[in-house]
Amino acid sequence: MxxxxxxxxxxxTVNRVRNSGRSIGVVPxxxxxxxxxxxxxxxxxxxxxxxxxxxFVNPTQFGPGEDYSSYPHNFKEDxxxxxxxxxxxxxxxxxxxxxxxxxxxxxxxTGGLTDYMCAKYRPGHYSxxxxxxxxxxxxxxxxxxxxxxKDYQQFRVIERMTVDLNMNTEIVMCPIVRxxxxxxxxxxxxxxxxxxxxSAPYIYxxxxxxxxxxxxxxxVESKYIYEFIMDKIPEAKIDYAGxxxxxxxxxxxxxxxxxxxxxxxxxxxxxxIDNVVVKTGEKQWRVS
Ligand code: PAF
Numbered sequence: 586m587x588x589x590x591x592x593x594x595x596x597x598t599v600n601r602v603r604n605s606g607r608s609i610g611v612v613p614x615x616x617x618x619x620x621x622x623x624x625x626x627x628x629x630x631x632x633x634x635x636x637x638x639x640x641f642v643n644p645t646q647f648g649p650g651e652d653y654s655s656y657p658h659n660f661k662e663d664x665x666x667x668x669x670x671x672x673x674x675x676x677x678x679x680x681x682x683x684x685x686x687x688x689x690x691x692x693x694x695t696g697g698l699t700d701y702m703c704a705k706y707r708p709g710h711y712s713x714x715x716x717x718x719x720x721x722x723x724x725x726x727x728x729x730x731x732x733x734x735k736d737y738q739q740f741r742v743i744e745r746m747t748v749d750l751n752m753n754t755e756i757v758m759c760p761i762v763r764x765x766x767x768x769x770x771x772x773x774x775x776x777x778x779x780x781x782x783x784s785a786p787y788i789y790x791x792x793x794x795x796x797x798x799x800x801x802x803x804x805v806e807s808k809y810i811y812e813f814i815m816d817k818i819p820e821a822k823i824d825y826a827g828x829x830x831x832x833x834x835x836x837x838x839x840x841x842x843x844x845x846x847x848x849x850x851x852x853x854x855x856x857x858i859d860n861v862v863v864k865t866g867e868k869q870w871r872v873s
Contacts, residue, residue, distance in 0.1 A: 586668050588675045592683070592724050595676050599637070599725050607634035611727040613718060616640040617657040618666045621762040621770040625731040626670045628759050633729060638667050639676045639721050641683065645691075646713030657772055676725070683720060692716045694742045694749070697835040702738045703849055703858065706824040711742045718743050722754050729755045733762070734873075735769050737845050737860045741834055760873065761859070763789070769859045776855040785852050787817035791826070792846045792861040796872045799828070799840060799863050806838075814850060822851040831862055840865060 589595050599609055610633030612625045622638075630636050640663060647653035660677070667675050692715040698704075699711050722730060732740045744756045762770045767789040768782075777785055791813035795805045810826040826848035830837050837844055840863075847860035862873050 586672055586675065588664065588677060590676075590678055590682070592678060595637070595674065595724055598674060599635075599727075602635045603726070608729070609633055609635045609637065609725065609727040610729045610731065611637045611639060611721065611725050612731045613639045613641075613721050615642045615656065615772070616663050617659060617772040618663045619770055619772065621733055621735065623666065623670060624762050625733060625759050626667075626672065628757070629729065629731045630671055632757075633727075635673050636671065637674045637676055637725060637727065638672050639678075639725075641676075641678055641680075641717065641721075643683075643713060643717040644680065645684070645716060646710050648707055648709060651707075652773075657775060676721075683717070690716070692719045692746060692750075694745050697833045698738070698741055698745055701829060701834055701836060702825060702847055703736075704738060706849060711738070714739055715742055715746045719746060719750065719752075722747070722752055727754050729757050731757045731759055733760075734758050734860070734862070735761045735771065736858060737847060737862075738834060741832070767793075769857070771855075771857065773855045773857065777853060781820075781853045781855070784818045784820075785855075785857060788814055788821075788848055788850050788852075788857055788859050789861075790817070792848060792859055793872070795828070795846050796861045796863050799844070799846070800872060804838070804840075805846075810846070810848060814848065818850070818852060820852065824849040824851065824856070826850070831864075842866070 610629035612629050642656050691712050693712050740758050766786040768786045791810050795810050798805050807827040828837050828844050828846050831843035831845045843864045845860050845862050849858045
């Protein structure tokens, strides 16, 4: 396994791999690797000949007052995980090599995809995400890039961006990895106190309960999810909770197509996001 800092060196390496006819998979991360990242890495490893993990805490996707400066990092541990998981290259660029002096280009994915859900509460976040992912995909030009379902909006934004910018990379969504009690695995779970950690799984329980009701043919309003979560986690502060079209990410009341039931909830210092997808296109509605 090689650790590469220079974008030019990564380019050279991937050109060699591509020219030899091998496929390249990339897992973009901000480090602090955990089992959810490892599930992306494992899928990418299985589907590609060459696996690159990028580690870059991207400043442009954090808003003022967010946790950019305190975002967890432990490169030594990340390196051990990557080595154990058979990663070929860790690309860990410096900020100044990514955002060059005079940097003046931002990628904005507009329309319904960034009107609701997290985009409403984190202005500029998805421009930061789209910009850094566009840069990484331009440098590496992988055959496939892997993202978790947990940040469902991020996935849809990146998917749209790659289509709109004619990028030749397949964007693959991987299932949410959960702790035994249902809490979605996240780097930010470490901000929870013990008591908060015990109550946090109720976010998922609320979303799942809403999904089961939808599956049973009931109309579920945001109010139902809010009340479920607030009843179980009185200290929670809910940014949003609701039912959205799974492709357009606009709010839905009369369900005809696949939907994503999603929420962003502050529990203490941790802003936790989670979602459940209900697929209506199949005979038996499927919840994932
Ligand atoms: O999901 C993340 O960890 C980040 O948003 C990403 C995709 C690596 C971009 O910085």
